[in-house]
Amino acid sequence: MTTVDSSEREARADLYVPMSAQVVDVQQMTDLEVLLRAAFDGGRPLDHCPGQFVQVSVLGVGECPISVCSSPTRPDYFELCVRRVGEVTAHIHRLEKGSVIGIRGPLGRGFDVAELHGKDILIVAGGLGIAPARSLIQYVLDERQQFGAFHLLYGVRSPAELLYRDDLTLWRESPDVNFHVTVDRPDEQWRGRSGVVTTLFRELPQLDPTETMVAIIGPPLMFKFAVLEVLARRIPQNSIYCSLERRMKCGVGICGHCQVNNVYACLDGPVFKYGQLKALREALE
Amino acid sequence: MADRIIRHSDLMKLVDEVARKRRIIGPVARSVPECEPPVRYFYEDVERADQLDLSFRYCVYSPKRFLTPPSETLFAFDQDDGGFVAAPQYDRRPTALVGVHPCDIHAIRLYDRVFDLEHRDEHYFARRGATMIIGMDCPGPCTDGVFCKDMGANVAEAGFDAMLYPLGTDTDGDEMRYAVMFGTKAGREWLLYSRQSAAPNADDERAFEKYQADKEAAFSFALRTRREDLAELLGRSYDSLLWDATARRCYSCGSCNLSCPTCYCFDITDETDLASGSGRRWREWDGCHLPEFALVAGDHNFRPKAASRLRHRIYRKAVWIQERSGVVGCVGCARCDRACTAKINSVEIYNQLAEEA
Numbered sequence: 001m002t003t004v005d006s007s008e009r010e011a012r013a014d015l016y017v018p019m020s021a022q023v024v025d026v027q028q029m030t031d032l033e034v035l036l037r038a039a040f041d042g043g044r045p046l047d048h049c050p051g052q053f054v055q056v057s058v059l060g061v062g063e064c065p066i067s068v069c070s071s072p073t074r075p076d077y078f079e080l081c082v083r084r085v086g087e088v089t090a091h092i093h094r095l096e097k098g099s100v101i102g103i104r105g106p107l108g109r110g111f112d113v114a115e116l117h118g119k120d121i122l123i124v125a126g127g128l129g130i131a132p133a134r135s136l137i138q139y140v141l142d143e144r145q146q147f148g149a150f151h152l153l154y155g156v157r158s159p160a161e162l163l164y165r166d167d168l169t170l171w172r173e174s175p176d177v178n179f180h181v182t183v184d185r186p187d188e189q190w191r192g193r194s195g196v197v198t199t200l201f202r203e204l205p206q207l208d209p210t211e212t213m214v215a216i217i218g219p220p221l222m223f224k225f226a227v228l229e230v231l232a233r234r235i236p237q238n239s240i241y242c243s244l245e246r247r248m249k250c251g252v253g254i255c256g257h258c259q260v261n262n263v264y265a266c267l268d269g270p271v272f273k274y275g276q277l278k279a280l281r282e283a284l285e
Numbered sequence: 286m287a288d289r290i291i292r293h294s295d296l297m298k299l300v301d302e303v304a305r306k307r308r309i310i311g312p313v314a315r316s317v318p319e320c321e322p323p324v325r326y327f328y329e330d331v332e333r334a335d336q337l338d339l340s341f342r343y344c345v346y347s348p349k350r351f352l353t354p355p356s357e358t359l360f361a362f363d364q365d366d367g368g369f370v371a372a373p374q375y376d377r378r379p380t381a382l383v384g385v386h387p388c389d390i391h392a393i394r395l396y397d398r399v400f401d402l403e404h405r406d407e408h409y410f411a412r413r414g415a416t417m418i419i420g421m422d423c424p425g426p427c428t429d430g431v432f433c434k435d436m437g438a439n440v441a442e443a444g445f446d447a448m449l450y451p452l453g454t455d456t457d458g459d460e461m462r463y464a465v466m467f468g469t470k471a472g473r474e475w476l477l478y479s480r481q482s483a484a485p486n487a488d489d490e491r492a493f494e495k496y497q498a499d500k501e502a503a504f505s506f507a508l509r510t511r512r513e514d515l516a517e518l519l520g521r522s523y524d525s526l527l528w529d530a531t532a533r534r535c536y537s538c539g540s541c542n543l544s545c546p547t548c549y550c551f552d553i554t555d556e557t558d559l560a561s562g563s564g565r566r567w568r569e570w571d572g573c574h575l576p577e578f579a580l581v582a583g584d585h586n587f588r589p590k591a592a593s594r595l596r597h598r599i600y601r602k603a604v605w606i607q608e609r610s611g612v613v614g615c616v617g618c619a620r621c622d623r624a625c626t627a628k629i630n631s632v633e634i635y636n637q638l639a640e641e642a
């Protein structure tokens with residue numbers, strides 16, 4: 001039995017102190033995005049819900065919120081897809097296999113998987129939105145018998161921006177998911193569909209409005225158009241999930257940075273129902 | 286009914302008694318020649334009771350910095366190739382805040398809630414748990430422009446260890462006498478520990494009743510809207526032109542946030558020694574009026590306009606904090622109004638909105 005001294009116990013109980021995790025694999029997916037696979041010492045699972053996020057620390061540089069992009073059904077590790085946009089993310093890009101990172105979380109509220117069970121699922125992902133979406137995609141695929149029909153639509157601006165290429169091949173060939181992908185601006189090699197993600201709605205069969213749950217995850221503009229498509233199919237507002245991005249610091253509902261009117265994206269979200277967001281004036285502005 | 290009666294000189298002895306075990310924070314007079322009168326009061330560390338001036342009307346800033354300082358280390362860390370070790374830092378210095386007015390007591394009660402709503406912030410509670418609060422009631426408004434009565438914060442019934450009520454000077458001398466109410470067992474023990482205070486006699490009770498009645502008469506309402514109706518008022522004011530019109534003057538300096546006893550937003554930053562890899566993560570006060578408060582990477586700002594930031598602050602103070610925590614988010618001390626370089630005034634904002642409606 002290992003003994004834990006009091007200062008270590010204090011550190012574990014403290015809201016702001018990260019747990020140490022090891023990077024077990026690194027995969028450069030595009031110029032801008034890297035996929036990290038990480039695990040806690042001793043193999044303790046992260047125990048998250050699809051759609052939740054963690055605060056990733058590079059000590060001495062800072063912390064930033066990143067969605068967990070793997071499913072809790074794969075508990076030996078968790079994965080993070082990080083786009084390089086600033087200081088902390090640039091440092092994350094320098095990590096190697098064996099590097100140690102700090103993790104706080106899982107944080108926030110993800111998808112209510114119990115509510116999704118037994119339903120047909122439609123996931124619409126745009127750009128980096130595929131990262132949080134992937135935790136749910138993997139979950140549905142791993143627990144396939146728990147769900148009805150499964151449709152997945154994914155759009156990016158150009159072929160070079162496609163993430164998770166191995167997964168894309170898998171999903172394309174899988175009988176378990178009706179998967180379609182499109183790019184806004186194709187290049188010479190691109191053999192697939194082109195056009196914005198909403199053009200993929202044509203590929204969908206008739207959706208049962210009472211039996212379908214939808215997750216739309218992507219940039220605000222894409223969300224606005226996609227939600228119109230979904231509403232046009234008579235799917236109720238509260239059957240539509242989306243995920244909000246805001247500046248975050250504490251990740252636990254105290255520091256105020258992520259507030260959207262009277263809710264905190266880090267605590268009440270980042271996953272919200274559309275019906276709830278519609279009442280928040282700042283949410284979709 | 287008062288619990289005890291104490292004279293000023295005896296109170297000072299009791300405070301000196303506390304000073305042997307705790308650091309004492311209380312109102313200190315500072316000369317500020319450019320102000321009229323040229324004296325302002327600030328909560329400061331003192332060694333002895335006689336450095337305090339309990340005749341103060343109000344302190345420029347609330348004592349919040351002694352509970353959640355402008356900047357504080359959350360944890361220190363050491364790193365090597367194999368990983369890191371983090372040691373959280375807690376400040377548990379025994380402290381006594383002396384001379385805290387009802388509004389600031391309400392603000393501390395708000396902190397007690399919001400730092401323990403969904404998650405408990407031990408950094409706050411380490412200080413809070415080590416802090417004794419000796420309140421000082423206000424016989425009347427401390428200065429022009431306050432609306433503490435409107436916010437239900439000119440009277441404090443809890444949130445202190447002991448509360449002093451200045452009854453006035455003695456009939457036989459010129460020494461101030463205070464009625465005292467206990468708020469906690471610690472407050473009771475402190476007062477009963479020595480023989481400095483006395484049980485109130487019938488005259489004292491009459492004096493205390495008169496004090497309460499005079500106080501009731503001294504405060505009036507400043508808002509046209511009752512506190513309970515502010516949510517409804519703001520509910521229909523989101524699209525008012527007032528936000529733009531008022532915020533046109535705003536410098537986005539954040540002085541309103543800085544001076545507010547109920548503001549508690551913060552930013553988090555790392556600091557490290559490159560050679561050793563050791564360092565610390567610390568937090569510092571932040572303010573929702575500052576332009577970069579809701580700014581994210583890629584230069585997207587979720588509250589890009591001063592008008593949206595002003596509206597956010599007012600909604601937070603008047604409605605949202607209360608909705609989440611059950612405690613009123615503004616105590617009506619008007620420090621924001623006095624601090625504002627642009628003379629933006631919250632009472633005017635509420636009253637103009639009420640007029641529009």
Ligand SMILES: Cc1cc2nc3c(=O)[nH]c(=O)nc-3n(C[C@H](O)[C@H](O)[C@H](O)COP(=O)(O)OP(=O)(O)OC[C@H]3O[C@@H](n4cnc5c(N)ncnc54)[C@H](O)[C@@H]3O)c2cc1C
Nearest residue numbers: 064065066067081082083086087088089246247248581582
């Ligand atoms: C719930 C949530 C999930 C996210 N998931 C992912 C993900 O899976 N992959 C990914 O690449 N990005 C994700 N982001 C965005 C990511 O957090 C930002 O790109 C990152 O914080 C930028 O940090 P930086 O230090 O590199 O940039 P800088 O511009 O240097 O930012 C400095 C600090 O400001 C804050 N900040 C800046 N931008 C953001 C932002 N967009 N959101 C929140 N805080 C910000 C952070 O604390 C950051 O450390 C997510 C954001 C949120 C809110």
Ligand code: SF4
Nearest residue numbers: 545615616618619621
């Ligand atoms: S908002 Fe203004 S009046 Fe209200 S508590 Fe803060 S400083 Fe005082």
Ligand code: SF4
Nearest residue numbers: 535536538539541625
């Ligand atoms: S103090 Fe006045 S000028 Fe400064 S940010 Fe607040 S409202 Fe604007």
Ligand code: FES
Nearest residue numbers: 249251255256266
């Ligand atoms: S990130 Fe601090 S309140 Fe949400």
